[in-house]
Amino acid sequence: MRRESLADAGLPVELVEPHAPVVLFDKVNLAFDDKVILRNVTFDVRAGHTKIFLGASGAGKSTILKLMLGLLKPDSGTIWVLGHRVDLMNEVQLMGVRHHMGMVFQEGALFDSFSVGENVGYKLYEETRQPLAQVRERVEEVLGFVGLGEHIDKMPSDLSGGQRRRVAIARAMAAKPTLLLYDEPTTGLDPMTSLTVDAEIIKLRDIENVTSVLVTHQLRDAFYIATHEATRHRSGDISISPAAELKLEQADFVMIRDGEISFEGSAEELRASTDSYLQAFLS
Numbered sequence: 475m476r477r478e479s480l481a482d483a484g485l486p487v488e489l490v491e492p493h494a495p496v497v498l499f500d501k502v503n504l505a506f507d508d509k510v511i512l513r514n515v516t517f518d519v520r521a522g523h524t525k526i527f528l529g530a531s532g533a534g535k536s537t538i539l540k541l542m543l544g545l546l547k548p549d550s551g552t553i554w555v556l557g558h559r560v561d562l563m564n565e566v567q568l569m570g571v572r573h574h575m576g577m578v579f580q581e582g583a584l585f586d587s588f589s590v591g592e593n594v595g596y597k598l599y600e601e602t603r604q605p606l607a608q609v610r611e612r613v614e615e616v617l618g619f620v621g622l623g624e625h626i627d628k629m630p631s632d633l634s635g636g637q638r639r640r641v642a643i644a645r646a647m648a649a650k651p652t653l654l655l656y657d658e659p660t661t662g663l664d665p666m667t668s669l670t671v672d673a674e675i676i677k678l679r680d681i682e683n684v685t686s687v688l689v690t691h692q693l694r695d696a697f698y699i700a701t702h703e704a705t706r707h708r709s710g711d712i713s714i715s716p717a718a719e720l721k722l723e724q725a726d727f728v729m730i731r732d733g734e735i736s737f738e739g740s741a742e743e744l745r746a747s748t749d750s751y752l753q754a755f756l757s
Contacts, residue, residue: 495519497687498553499538502553503551511537515534515735519687522724524679524686524700525688525726525728526699526725527688528690534730536658536689539657542655543577544560547561574651575651575652576647577646584641584645585630590630591610591617591627594617594641595610597648612648613648616648619644619677621670622640625637635663636670636671639660642659650682652685656675656686656687656688660695661690668695669695672699675699681706686699699725700727700741701716701741722740725741727741727743737749737752
């Protein structure tokens, strides 16, 4: 069954006013029984920027993504995503906002019984009225973007772990989202394979102008994404290089400790911090 778009759900198609945050958390609190998950969490994510959440296991990082998606509701505070207050929305309204979001999970979460192409096009098949030929064209385009065009008719079981993760990224970008959420996208991958996934995240941000929120405990990958940028050359080729100063300013780290934000700043500021907890985390 086709799900509703923003317009179908009675929501305006214009998602965010110029210069407004794509995501805004304001004094968000959440607890499960007596266990505090998030306490007074406030931050924003600007269009085209990258927000990278770090923290120990159980610190509340992935919970923040679930709140953005409306899968959880806060006990108090407000959450704005793409110009809409998602903490007050019902499921039908949330479907409209999620249509403009993409999500990449830790394990890729591909459908084993679907081909690579069917996995990538799933959201378009299910949620839009696009002709099948048009969906196939978009699937071929995004698989080419992540360097997997020749694998379109293969099954996920025929791919390596890194390839499956890149298929998951292609699936997330197929509907041309405004906002992409990544939950531990390189966990379990070897360093060289992780770099290929990092490169796709950078390319989506810089070439496709997608705003990114990344949850990870992989420091190497986090710093690589924050300090590199992608450039498309006249030939059409895309290269990854150390980021210019303006791009460096568009990537922020947020350290979550015991449900609270204990640090927010650039890669340089994080490295320079004298906080003993941060130093121990980075060591």
